Amino acid sequence: MESTTSIIPPEGMQLVYERPKALVDVHTHYCPGCTHGVAHRLLAEAIDELGVREKTILVAPVGCSVFAYAYFNTDGCEAAHGRAPAMATGIKRIDPSRVVVTYQGDGDLAAIGTAEIIHAAARGECITTLFINNAIYGMTGGQMAPTTLLGQKTKSSPMGRDAKIAGLPIRMSEVLATLPGSAYIVRRSLHDVNNIRKAKKAIVTALKAQINGLGFSMVELLSSCPTNWGIPADKALEWVEENMVPYYPLGDYKVIEAVKSL
Amino acid sequence: MIESFLFSGFGGQGVMFAGQLLAYAGMDTGLETTWIPSYGPEMRGGTAHCFVVLSDKPIGSPLVRNPKTALVFNNPSFEKYDPLIKTGGLLIVNSSMIVQSSNRTDITTLNIPATSLADELGSLRVANLIMLGAMLAANHIIRPEDLKQALADHIPAHHTDMLGMNYAAVDLGMEHAVQVLAR
Amino acid sequence: MAKEMLKGNNAIAEAAVRAGLEAYFGYPITPQTELLEYLSKRLVELNRVFLQAESEVAAINMVYGAACAGARVMTSSSSPGISLMQEGLSYIAGSELPVVIVDIMRGGPGLGNILPSQGDYFQVTRSAGHGDFHPIVLAPSSVQEAIDFTILAFELAEKYRHMVLLAADGQIGQMMEPAELPPMRPLMEKRPDWALTGAGDRPPNIISSIFLVAEEMENYNKMIQNKLKVIRANEQRWDEIYTEDIDLLVVGYGTAGRIALTAVEEAREEGMKVGLLRPQTLYPFPDDRISELADYVDSVLVVEMNAGQMLDDVRLAVGGQVPVSFFGRMGGVVPMPDEIYNAIKEAYTKTTAHKAA
Numbered sequence: 001m002e003s004t005t006s007i008i009p010p011e012g013m014q015l016v017y018e019r020p021k022a023l024v025d026v027h028t029h030y031c032p033g034c035t036h037g038v039a040h041r042l043l044a045e046a047i048d049e050l051g052v053r054e055k056t057i058l059v060a061p062v063g064c065s066v067f068a069y070a071y072f073n074t075d076g077c078e079a080a081h082g083r084a085p086a087m088a089t090g091i092k093r094i095d096p097s098r099v100v101v102t103y104q105g106d107g108d109l110a111a112i113g114t115a116e117i118i119h120a121a122a123r124g125e126c127i128t129t130l131f132i133n134n135a136i137y138g139m140t141g142g143q144m145a146p147t148t149l150l151g152q153k154t155k156s157s158p159m160g161r162d163a164k165i166a167g168l169p170i171r172m173s174e175v176l177a178t179l180p181g182s183a184y185i186v187r188r189s190l191h192d193v194n195n196i197r198k199a200k201k202a203i204v205t206a207l208k209a210q211i212n213g214l215g216f217s218m219v220e221l222l223s224s225c226p227t228n229w230g231i232p233a234d235k236a237l238e239w240v241e242e243n244m245v246p247y248y249p250l251g252d253y254k255v256i257e258a259v260k261s262l
Numbered sequence: 263m264i265e266s267f268l269f270s271g272f273g274g275q276g277v278m279f280a281g282q283l284l285a286y287a288g289m290d291t292g293l294e295t296t297w298i299p300s301y302g303p304e305m306r307g308g309t310a311h312c313f314v315v316l317s318d319k320p321i322g323s324p325l326v327r328n329p330k331t332a333l334v335f336n337n338p339s340f341e342k343y344d345p346l347i348k349t350g351g352l353l354i355v356n357s358s359m360i361v362q363s364s365n366r367t368d369i370t371t372l373n374i375p376a377t378s379l380a381d382e383l384g385s386l387r388v389a390n391l392i393m394l395g396a397m398l399a400a401n402h403i404i405r406p407e408d409l410k411q412a413l414a415d416h417i418p419a420h421h422t423d424m425l426g427m428n429y430a431a432v433d434l435g436m437e438h439a440v441q442v443l444a445r
Numbered sequence: 446m447a448k449e450m451l452k453g454n455n456a457i458a459e460a461a462v463r464a465g466l467e468a469y470f471g472y473p474i475t476p477q478t479e480l481l482e483y484l485s486k487r488l489v490e491l492n493r494v495f496l497q498a499e500s501e502v503a504a505i506n507m508v509y510g511a512a513c514a515g516a517r518v519m520t521s522s523s524s525p526g527i528s529l530m531q532e533g534l535s536y537i538a539g540s541e542l543p544v545v546i547v548d549i550m551r552g553g554p555g556l557g558n559i560l561p562s563q564g565d566y567f568q569v570t571r572s573a574g575h576g577d578f579h580p581i582v583l584a585p586s587s588v589q590e591a592i593d594f595t596i597l598a599f600e601l602a603e604k605y606r607h608m609v610l611l612a613a614d615g616q617i618g619q620m621m622e623p624a625e626l627p628p629m630r631p632l633m634e635k636r637p638d639w640a641l642t643g644a645g646d647r648p649p650n651i652i653s654s655i656f657l658v659a660e661e662m663e664n665y666n667k668m669i670q671n672k673l674k675v676i677r678a679n680e681q682r683w684d685e686i687y688t689e690d691i692d693l694l695v696v697g698y699g700t701a702g703r704i705a706l707t708a709v710e711e712a713r714e715e716g717m718k719v720g721l722l723r724p725q726t727l728y729p730f731p732d733d734r735i736s737e738l739a740d741y742v743d744s745v746l747v748v749e750m751n752a753g754q755m756l757d758d759v760r761l762a763v764g765g766q767v768p769v770s771f772f773g774r775m776g777g778v779v780p781m782p783d784e785i786y787n788a789i790k791e792a793y794t795k796t797t798a799h800k801a802a
Contacts, residue, residue, distance in 0.1 A: 055643035059510070060653075069651050075641040077513050078653035080536050083506035086498065090510025090518070091641060093494045094468060098514075098643050116506070119499035282621065286450055289623040297450070298620040301476060301559065322707030324620055327781040 020044035022053045024073050033226040033233025035190040036064060039132060040071055042196070043101065046203040047074070050211065056099040057091055059084045061113075063105035064138040082113020085120035088127045099210060100127045107137045110146040110172050117176070124181030124215035128206045131172060134223040135244060142228030146170045149247055154228070169247065173220045177253035183215030185254040189222035191240040195250070208262045215256070222248055263318045265403050266326040268343055270311035271335025271356070276390030280333070281312035283394065286412040287404045288316040296324035309338055316403060331401055333393045335359060335376075354397050354439075356389065372396055372442050379434055385424070388431035395435025400443065406432060448623040453588050453613065454479035456624055457521070457547055460595035462487055465630045467516040468494035470507035474526045475559040476615035477549035481521065493632075501526040505533030505546075512542040513652045515640025517599060517633050521547035523615070524565050525556065527573075534608065535574025538669070539654025543602035545595070546580070547611045549618040552777025560777025561615035561700055566754035569610045570728040577666055579673060580610040581680065582727040584698040588622040590725070596627060601680065605672060612727060614750065616700045616779060676729055683731040687713060688720035692800070693793045694738050696759050697748035698724045700779060705748045708785035717793045727755065732762035739763040744796040748785055749773045768796075 009015045019025060022044035030036045047053050053074055060068040062081035069076030079087040084102035092100045109117050109131050120127065136154055137143040143156040147169050151160040161169075177185045184206050188199035199221055206217035222244045226236035267284060269277040278299055285297040299312040313329065315321050328348040334340045335356045347353055349368045357363075358377035374396045380389040391413075398406050413428050451459075458480045461469070469488055471481045481497065488495040494511070498504035504520050511518040522530060527548045537544055550565045552558040569582050581601050585591040591613055598609040636642050641650055656662035687709065688694065697705040702723035709721045722738065724731050739745065744767050747756045753771045760769050772788035774780045 054645045057514075057641045057643060066655065069653065073644070073649060075644050075650045076653075077510075077540075077641060077651065078655055079509075080506060080532050083502070083509075083533070086503040086506035087510035087513070089496070089503075090468070090470065090507035090512070091514045092510075093496060093507075094511050094514035094516045095642065115499055116503050119503065282450070285621060289448065289450055294623075295450070296620060296622050298616065301615070301619050321622075321703075322710065323704040323782045324616070324622075325704070325779055325781060327783055 020048045022047040022056070022073050024071055026071065028071055029067060030064065031227040033224060033236050034064070035134075035221070035223040036132065038190050038196060039130060039221050039223065040068065042200045042203050043103070043130060044072065045200060046207055047099075049204060050207055052099045052207070052211065055097065056101060059088045059091070059100065059102045061102070061104040061108040062139070063108050065103055065105060065132065066139065068103045082108050082111070083116055084108065085113065085116040085125070085127065085129065089120055089123075089125050092125060092127050096126065096213075099207060101207075102127060102129045104129060104131055105138070106131070106133045106135065106145045106147040110170050117172070118179065121176045121179045121182045121216040121218070124183070126210050126213050126215060128210045129216075129218040130203065131218055131220040132223045133172075133220055133244075133248065134225040135169070136225050136228045138225050138228055147172075147248075149243055152243075171248060173218070173253045176216075176218060181216050182218070182254050183256045184209040184217040184259045186252045187220040187222070187248060187250050189240060189245060189250055191222065191224070191237040191245075205259065205262060209259045212258070212262065214258050220248075222250075264321075265316045265401070266329045266331070267314040267316075268311060268326070268329040268332040269314070269335075270309065270332070270339035270343060273308050273310045275335045276387060277310055277333070277335055278312050280390040280394045281314045283409065283412050283416065284316075284404065285314050286416050287409045288314070290412055290415075291404065291408050293318060294321050296321050298324040309336070311339065331397060333397060335389070335393070337362070352397070352400050354393055356393060358389075370400060372400060372439050374435065374438055374442070376435065379438060380431065383427060383431060383434060385427060388424075388427055391428050391431035392435035392438070395432035396439035398432070399436045399439035406436060448625050450621045451588050451592075451624045451626075452479060452621045453591050453617040453619060454549065455483050456588050456592050456626070457595050457611065457613075458483040458487065459626055460592040461519055461545070461599070462491070463627050463629045464596045464599040465517050465632050466493070466519055466599075467632055468511045468518045469520065470496050470498050470504045470511070470518070471520050471522065472498050472501045472504050472526060474501075474523045476551055476561075476618050477521050477523045477547065479618070480547065480549070501529035502532065505530035505537075508544050509533050509537055509540070509542065512537065512544045513540070513641045515633075515636035515642065517603075519545040519547065521549065523549045523551045523559075524553050524562070527565060527568060531574040534580070535576050535578070536654050537608050538574060538578035538580075539576065539665075540652050541606045541669075542608070542652070543606050544608050545598045545602055545611065546608065547613070550612060550614045552775075558777045559615060561750060561779050562775070562777050563614055563699060563701060563750040563754070564775065565612065566727065566749070566751060569612045570730070570758075573610070578669055579728045580608045581605070581676060581729070582610045582612050584612050584725060584727050585617060586699050586703045586723060587624070588617070588620065589624040591617055592624055592626060594725070605676060607672065607676070612699070614700050615777075680726060681729045681731040681733060682725040683722055683734055684725060685722045685734070686720065688722060688738060690718060691720040692718045692743045692796055693720075693789065694742040694745045695719060695721045695748060695789060696724070696735065696745060696755070697721070698727060698755065701748045701750050704780055704782055705785050707782040708789055711782065711786050712789045712793065717789065719789055719793060724755070730758045730762065732758065735759060735762035736764065739766040743767055743800055744792055745769045746788060746792040747771045748780070748788070750779060751775055
């Protein structure tokens with residue numbers, strides 16, 4: 001794998017932006033307008049900032065980010081669908097000094113892996129989860145997710161999600177915040193620069209919570225999927241703001257005292 | 263030489279421990295030994311039984327259809343196992359709990375009022391050892407001193423204060439059985 | 446060390462501890478729960494890892510994670526729980542990880558019951574998960590073998606970077622026999638090179654079972670198949686008794702195998718020329734030896750606590766040289782020696798009559 005090439009700025013100029021060391025210099029397979037790339041970069045920046053790349057182990061999910069492990073310059077593995085928190089638990093228990101991160105989508109975390117994420121949080125497992133909520137199944141081609149909004153058309157809710165058939169979308173941050181073992185549970189969005197900055201800060205805090213052994217931490221990131229939503233890339237971010245944010249309010253759902261004082 | 267034993271009664275009557283004790287004594291005297299319990303979803307009060315096999319060569323089946331010796335602690339156990347004992351075998355009946363008696367003439371039957379004797383001795387819980395003591399009077403494969411040693415070695419730590427009473431129960435069972443046999 | 450009276454489940458647990466088990470993840474299910482209970486105390490006392498998971502699905506994925514981290518790890522369950530673990534077993538097979546899984550088999554299908562059974566033979570030897578792989582499967586028939594095979598399971602798992610299943614039944618889990626435990630072995634000193642320990646200064650280690658390009662997936666499969674070929678050549682294990690100059694060979698493993706021994710001995714007392722072969726590895730199946738014996742016996746009787754699963758393997762090994770008959774009990778019924786004796790007598794009578802004719 002190619003690692004980051006260092007850039008020498010011309011004389012008189014300052015280097016202000018470069019690829020994080022925790023990211024591998026390769027093209028990702030993500031679609032144009034998808035925010036997975038942004039989320040990857042934020043996680044990598046946070047890892048760099050905290051200086052923990054050398055001891056980080058990433059657990060990738062099944063979903064669009066199935067190859068996430070190949071994009072990070074850290075040790076990594078690929079879990080079965082929904083089982084990343086269980087796999088991360090196994091890794092973390094063997095060496096609690098490692099930084100263990102799961103990166104999971106909404107189908108992975110909020111449908112097939114609900115038991116695993118709830119119990120990892122309930123145990124206060126010292127792992128960090130990045131939860132990519134884009135309200136749809138991306139990898140399988142646009143089926144309804146547990147977080148698909150009411151009325152949202154997907155390939156498996158072609159008339160729009162109907163609560164009578166499919167029930168109501170699940171708000172995982174709110175659910176996990178109720179568990180005593182969770183230390184830091186927040187929801188952020190990736191639809192504009194301001195929110196991206198806030199998301200980055202939250203990811204740093206979540207990792208710090210883990211490093212300090214304070215319990216389970218998760219950052220939910222409202223994300224876009226223009227391809228499967230069937231809208232242009234530039235409209236997708238607006239769609240996040242207009243449709244997702246009202247149902248999935250941004251904010252801090254659980255921040256224990258020890259995390260506040262980090 | 264191969265000897266098979268069945269212990270059967272209600273859960274809580276100590277049938278499992280009595281069987282284990284015999285197995286321990288068998289092992290300590292250099293015999294091949296197996297102990298196998300019935301196991302089921304009931305925790306208390308259900309019927310429980312275990313088989314013990316002692317042999318001077320490796321044991322194949324730990325399960326026995328027709329045990330040579332049976333110690334039965336309640337009515338259902340009596341009804342089930344009385345017909346199954348091997349001809350020439352031995353049946354020990356806790357006659358405090360079991361109203362029927364065996365009609366078989368091809369086995370030796372010892373009716374031992376184990377629960378009443380245990381009550382007289384001061385604890386209902388030692389009825390299992392009275393039954394075991396009675397068995398030793400009729401089946402000499404294990405010596406009483408070896409059984410007592412097994413008791414001393416394997417009694418649960420929180421019951422060590424009961425050891426003296428346990429020895430007394432084994433002796434009482436033996437004495438009673440000797441009297442019954444003499445009749 | 447002196448012999449102690451040990452219960453099968455506890456003996457397996459303690460043997461695993463002495464083999465250097467570093468971590469255990471499991472979920473309670475009868476008739477293997479004592480194993481989990483024992484380790485919940487013992488491993489914690491030793492400052493090793495014990496965790497009761499929220500399900501067998503989670504347990505096997507925790508095992509998967511711990512194995513990725515390079516730990517000596519195991520789980521245990523019973524039939525319905527093994528069904529739930531199949532997903533994880535397939536991923537573990539797809540990632541070449543050394544793990545040990547104990548299956549204390551019970552009656553099925555469905556919720557079935559908690560009584561001893563060998564109904565998982567196909568599941569553990571053939572279909573332990575999707576895709577082309579076989580675990581190494583060890584089948585103890587006594588508490589001593591349960592101990593010895595637990596130690597062996599870890600050795601084989603690490604030797605081949607392959608999963609090993611210890612397939613016992615509820616009777617072996619629940620019974621007590623005098624047995625000897627081995628001395629305590631040290632924990633693994635160094636993590637394997639491939640383990641996920643954090644990249645440090647080296648290039649990242651990646652463990653994944655995904656190969657999107659068909660040829661790459663095929664190459665991985667070829668590697669697994671080559672490994673299985675070596676395993677088949679080197680690891681067939683069995684025990685045999687009275688197999689010289691016999692007319693009828695009885696084949697049985699685990700509990701059925703030891704009960705068959707009692708029946709075989711009774712039959713021999715009656716003058717029947719009968720012997721017993723007891724497979725100790727169900728995968729690799731000891732087909733070489735069975736094939737050899739089929740050259741000179743007149744018939745084979747297979748005894749199992751299922752509807753006839755190993756029967757297929759015996760037939761393959763015998764290759765049509767002699768007739769193969771079957772006796773089995775199902776659903777948690779453990780056959781009594783006299784039932785097997787009757788089956789032996791029937792098979793023997795047929796064989797000798799055929800010979801006379």
